[in-house]
Amino acid sequence: MKTLKIPEATIIRLSVYSRHLTDVDRKGIITTSSGEIADGVGVSPAQVRKDLAYFGEFGTRGVGYNVKDLRQHIMRILGLSEDWSVALVGVGNLGLALSTYKGFRERGFIITSIFDSDPTKIGTKIQDVEVQPIDRIEEVVRQNRTQIGIVAVPAAAAQETVDHLLKAGVAAILNFAPIVVNVPPEIELRNVDLAVNLEVLTFNVCGQRCY
Amino acid sequence: MKTLKIPEATIIRLSVYSRHLTDVDRKGIITTSSGEIADGVGVSPAQVRKDLAYFGEFGTRGVGYNVKDLRQHIMRILGLSEDWSVALVGVGNLGLALSTYKGFRERGFIITSIFDSDPTKIGTKIQDVEVQPIDRIEEVVRQNRTQIGIVAVPAAAAQETVDHLLKAGVAAILNFAPIVVNVPPEIELRNVDLAVNLEVLTFNVCGQRCY
Incomplete structure (x- = not known):
């Protein structure tokens, strides 16, 4: 089977299209067009057709x-036909925000385990999930067959956390720690840097007068 | 002057290149190549050259x-030659995480004002910035000549928050609320959905067996 390299921008737009289609479906609308989807999400109709054509x-x-049908098809492409078990490590401000982030559950990402190194946090519950010590990551994550780990620890603890998650058998890591972490090539890794979002804005606000 | 439409993916990569160059510069390295930059950030050398060629x-x-020189040039392109004043609205878990997010300050985004509607939070200080009531947004943001507003309020309060920020004269809005907000065409708006990051991972983990 021929394998096309799908641009990441296409994946991100598919995610956006599927959310738009969820809204449209909720309104009871049966059929739509690339033009309507394009209008709804702010891209060109040709872009919608090109993204789907992959x-x-x-x-x-x-x-x-x-x-x-289209919504269901895109959800399947994104791997969202079924729920995913997610492990969250680190419940500082960001980890706490992530642990209660409604957008995850809505898309089928269920945080099934939470870990922290702070003894005052261990044993507390966040939305019915008990915070457990770091040294339990391997056992619990393996037991839950968790495929995704979210790293929300300080930079200094990030690689160690990643290593625990890898030993536990996760396939993918979402890293919020502001540091480059190393994973083997077969593991999917994504680093989130929230400042990049602001930089896309400042680039556009500045426009050509900046360069 | 001819204006080229710059792809957003290029802007995001420029941001990544500039961080890489910051690290390289800190190591005392004087010159680099598109190949070295490409290796450092995980794209092809041709991509680096194409992005810069814009x-x-x-x-x-x-x-x-x-x-x-290259780092400075890219920072200028991104609009980061000078600091930006940022207003943050909403200090729930996510807002609190954003208010202390080191990655913003490092890139020159200074949170100069913070607002919330919760009387128990108003008057408290977060990193020396006092939390003020929502009805002061217009006055304070205007006074600080703040150009960027970050919206971290619940969905139901998002549009009202955006309207306050627009009246105060911001040029750009970063919206974390899980809802579509309306802004006039001259305002830069970016919606952050943290679940999209997980969906890029699940797409890759699934691969072709999912579709």
Whole structure:
């Protein structure tokens, strides 16, 4: 089977399209078009068609897309047909925000275990999940068959945390710690830097007068 | 002057390159190449050259790039030659995490004012910045000549918060509330959805077996 390299920007837009389609579906709308999706999310209709074309044929010429079918198809492409078990390490301000972030659960990401090194936090509960000590990561994550680890610890503890998660068998790591962590090539790693979002804004605010 | 539409993915990579160059510069390295930058951040050398080419000629054939110069140039392109004053609205878990997020200050984003509607939070200080009531947004943000507003309030309060910030004269809004907010076309708006980061991971973990 031919494997096309899918641009990350396409994946991110698919995520946006699926959210838009969820809203459209909730309004009871049955069919839509690339033009309507494009309007709804702020890209061009050609972009919508190009993004979807990576994954085969959708819709019917002259009729458009069935909203429910297209949404379901995109969710499957994104790997969201079923829930994912997520382990969260670190419940400082950011970890606490992530542990209660409604956007995760809505998309099927269920935080099934939470870990921290602070003895005053261990044993407390966050949304029914008990905070456990770091040295239990391997056992608990393996037991829960957790595939995704979120790292929200300080930079100095990040690599050690990642190593625990890898030993426990996770396939993917979302790293919020402001440091480069090392993982083997078969592990999916994504580093989140919240400042990048501000920089896209300042680039646009500045425009050409800045360079 | 000819205006090229710069892809957002390019802006995000420029941000990544500039962080890499900051690290390289700290190590005392004087010159670098597109190949070294590419290796350092995990893209192809051709991608590095293509991204930089949007903004004119850099470097010297056969010699490479001067690290300090290239870093400074990219920072200017991103609008980061000077600090930006930022207003933060909402100090729930996420707002609190953002208010103490070191990555903002490092890149020149200074949170100069913080607002919340909760009377128990108003008057408290977060890193020397006093939490003020929502109805002071317009006065304070205008006074500080703040250009960027970060919205970290619940969905139900997001549009009202945005409207206050717009009246106060901000040019850009970073919205963390899980809702579509409306702004006039001249205002830069970016919606942050943290779940998208997990979806890029699950897409890659699933691979072609999912679709």
